Amino acid sequence: MEAIRTVSLTKYYGKSRGITDINLTVPEGDFFGFIGPNGAGKSTTIRTLLGLLTPTGGTADIFGRDIRGKREEVLADIGYMPSEACFYPNERVGGIIRYSAGLRGRDCAKEAAQLCERLALDTKKKIRELSLGNRKKVSIVCALQHNPRLCILDEPTSGLDPLMQREFYAILEERNAKGATIFLSSHVLSEIQRYCRHAAVIRGGRLLVCDAIDKLGDMYAKNVTLGGVSAPPALDGVRNVTTEGDTVRFLYSGEAAALLQALAGMTVTDVTITEPDLEEIIMHYYKEEGK
Numbered sequence: 001m002e003a004i005r006t007v008s009l010t011k012y013y014g015k016s017r018g019i020t021d022i023n024l025t026v027p028e029g030d031f032f033g034f035i036g037p038n039g040a041g042k043s044t045t046i047r048t049l050l051g052l053l054t055p056t057g058g059t060a061d062i063f064g065r066d067i068r069g070k071r072e073e074v075l076a077d078i079g080y081m082p083s084e085a086c087f088y089p090n091e092r093v094g095g096i097i098r099y100s101a102g103l104r105g106r107d108c109a110k111e112a113a114q115l116c117e118r119l120a121l122d123t124k125k126k127i128r129e130l131s132l133g134n135r136k137k138v139s140i141v142c143a144l145q146h147n148p149r150l151c152i153l154d155e156p157t158s159g160l161d162p163l164m165q166r167e168f169y170a171i172l173e174e175r176n177a178k179g180a181t182i183f184l185s186s187h188v189l190s191e192i193q194r195y196c197r198h199a200a201v202i203r204g205g206r207l208l209v210c211d212a213i214d215k216l217g218d219m220y221a222k223n224v225t226l227g228g229v230s231a232p233p234a235l236d237g238v239r240n241v242t243t244e245g246d247t248v249r250f251l252y253s254g255e256a257a258a259l260l261q262a263l264a265g266m267t268v269t270d271v272t273i274t275e276p277d278l279e280e281i282i283m284h285y286y287k288e289e290g291k
Helices: 042-049 071-075 093-103 109-118 132-144 162-177 189-195 256-264 278-289
Strands: 002-013 016-027 031-035 057-062 078-081 150-154 181-186 198-203 206-212 222-227 238-244 247-252 270-274
Touching: 002 042, 002 181, 016 042, 016 181, 016 198, 016 206, 031 042, 031 162, 031 189, 042 057, 042 150, 042 181, 078 132, 093 109, 093 132, 109 132, 109 162, 132 150, 132 162, 150 162, 162 181, 162 189, 181 189
Parallel strands: 031 181, 031 198, 078 150, 150 181
Antiparallel strands: 002 016, 002 057, 198 206, 222 247, 222 270, 238 247
């Protein structure tokens, strides 16, 4: 079964563009990445999937049910974590978590306690006393404590330190292994590469590409900077070459072994290999779409 299926999903805010003709399929049990820069349309898509926004056109089904016709039934299967969660500042963490469970008519105390322990979240503190990272943890617990069939997470790791990010993804992988579908919005390429099996790239409100991670070759491209040379190695996968004095920079999407072998035969004074900016990767798909 498909956990998410949209057909020509479109949302306009008056005359302003939100999203246009989004055709997206996420199989049940998938770990799916939704990638795009800020303002690309990620949150608009998610809010429309949740029935928080009424689409201008097209359809959105969750587990085969139209979100507009069976909203309460659909939402019972979803755990949603917004990119910026707002809680009552004078309430204690434990009270907020219990309130969230109560809205679903569920006793989630055991699962909530386990999540709080794993995330090192103090339930006795008031919301206003928490850092951004700890408020994120509250949002995580509220989204996951009822063991949802579908987890929709919008930029979930912003504000979390690296150790908590690792624990958070360990929790998601465990849920996914038990059958939960994970739909993760992010602009951090490394997260998508490491954890997701499929991904879609969105820019300017339009879906540019949707495929298995290992087929999205440019997701693994690297920025390479070489010192002491006047030209890059003659390899397939080298593009966007710039030269400044004896320094050459380029984007490389070929085999790592081929690059290392080529560099071994060159006289270089310095080598730097980094992850490219998300916009560089997205622009590749944007140009391909325009052909």
